Amino acid sequence: MNLETKAKITWCPGCGNFGILNSLKMAVGDLVKEGKARVEDFVLVAGIGCHGKIVDYVNLNSFVSLHGRAVPTATGIKLANPKLKVIAFAGDGDAYDEGISHLIHAAKRNTDITLIVHDNSVFALTTGQFTATSPKGFKSKSSPKGSIEKPLDPLRVLLSAGATFVARGYVGRGDHLKTLIKEAVKHKGFSVVDVLQPCVAFNNTYSYYSQRVYELKNHNEQSVDEAYKKLSEWNGRIPIGIFYRKEQKTFEEELFKVNKP
């Protein structure tokens, strides 16, 4: 399936976003081929930042929203037409700084949308400042002596808030990431995929992640406790895969029950 547009790609050579773009296109292609979705039903929603350009590069319905607001925009699209497959994209600054309150509520509601976070632990399009996921001591233009704040663990936060599909991917494992995106889209309820991604300009973590990342095997996806345990693994080895997955009534199902159709 040709999903290209005439837009010229303006990411830096070697940017982690290319990996997400490729995995996304493959995932969409597969889902359409397998009869799991119609191509006209996909809607990609983006926030603002380097990540947001992704929707210009894919010939699918899209809505470039505001910084931090991709999730409420996606929620509005889904409730207006529940048949649509709505995938929201956000950077770590966009999702976990500016927009964190929306994520918590989307997880709590179990809105049937997918959120893919391009998590490079740095504000890149504004030329390098620390974000909610930058490690303590992270040196940037706004933290020249190193960030004084501890990072947020977003997936633990969202799991606590009620997310029913919690996953982490890595742009260096394209096929694995494709599978995660497919599973997230197929999941009925709020699914989040935090994608570890180097920023070649301001936070190049390729070798750091490549050395540490491993794929979850024999993990009990139905257990919240197991999910927390695996999510707290970070120093040394970093697990990727689906940490938690459970089907529960979605926001839209509940909404259409109280609002008589």
Next chain:
Amino acid sequence: MLKVLVGGQAGQGVKFAGKVLSQIFSKLGYYVFQENDYPSLITGGHNFALLTIDKKRVNTSHHKNVDFVIALNDETYKLHKAKYYIGEGSKGFKVPLGELASKVGAPQKYKASVAIGALCYFLGIDCSILKVVFRGKKEKELNTKLANEGYSFASSNFKPVMRLKKLPKPKEMLSGNEAIAIGAVKAGLDVYIAYPMTPSTSILHFMAKYSATKDKVLTVQPENEIAVINMALGSAYAGKKTMIGTSGGGFALMTEALSLAGMAEIPLVIVEAQRAGPSTGVPTYTAQADLDFVWGAGHGDFPKIVLAPANTDQALKRTAEALSLAWKFQVPVIILSDKHLSESYMTTDLNTKVEKVKVKFSKGNMRYKITKDGVSPYVIPGIKGNVVKVNSYEHDEYGLTTEDPKEIKAMQDKRLRKVMSIKKEIKKLKPYLVFGNKKSKKVIITWGSTLGAVLDSGVDAKIIQVLYLRPFPDISKELKGARRIVCVEANATGQLAGLIRRELGVEVKKVLKYDSRPFDPLDLEKRLEMELK
């Protein structure tokens, strides 16, 4: 003209009694205006409902020379002057409201219903009406019983004060917020999204109840106002006619996305019910001080429409109009209400004709096709063959981000061409209304609910209500030959007067009120006569 005031603590059923009495007078064929005055608390404090009742249209509440005060507590006697009092105090007609309630086995909070019955007796209203004005299964029976107790106590101890005649045509009442909600529903609203904020909240209540019992309007209460407007834009993008509601503070949070609505050309109706500001201000009281803010809200140049209905009839009709304009021109439309309109009940013509908004969806992938009138075809996602890309970045005809100066200018020009198209359309919709002595050289200009007090002041002058505030209608022909022009509005700086200076180059005098209470027609009459001399 008859004026009745019900006063008491929050929780004593002041607003309830006011509404029941309004119903009684409406059923008898009278015009009624019910103002609800209450502080920002849930139990205690002092609340009152003031009903102004007349054979001819009442456009606002009249605060002077109240005829009857129903006093549900001692404080009410001290706070309000009246010819007659009904209550447990020593002034006026002493009716043991609490005792009579206990006699029927009802708790003290039901005292108000006893007083309703007593008042009916003093006004010479037949007690049969008490059977039909209370609502709810259990409550109806109890309240009717209580009212009858009050009625028979008064009839065995006192003589009636007057005989209020029944008029031929019963009337209907709505609050401003109800009128806005009904107007939107009648016009075919699909989705209502709001976060609670006084005085807009009763729209949310109406919609939530409506969507739970009738079909079609989806009602959602998200986590904050930023989510409200961004969800609404998503919903309208997907093709649903969507409205949101808030007050000044909530609207402030929405302004970034308001600009997105302008840029992405997404139709949206926003109700901004003003309360006294700045900041948290005086939450349960009224003002018209958000005009400048709303008029100029949103960064960058983009077309938008701002209108301010003055009463429930206008609110009903013009909300439908707002929804229609939003979709016709794919722009945000802001309805400026205020507490005095939103939360007051007034006689309303429920037969006002409202046309359903029809939306034509097109096909293809050129969501931002350059057109002569600036309006591009509306395409929605989920349809085979459509690729609908909307964008907060400047974009080309396909919605793809652009930084090319030629494309940027072409798209900005396209959007702003809609302003001309909107101006043309609004001209046909009576963007301003003229009342009073149309030949007078004394001219009063006003907007929003303040029109009511201007009309009821009875001043001999030409009265212009500016209903559409953006684009600003050309009212200059109405001002030709005027000797005096006075602008009346409920804010401290004369925001409409400023707008008139900016738009028309005309300097006008100002009569302002900014103590968070609505204008009283008698006070206003005196002030206007001085200014118009």
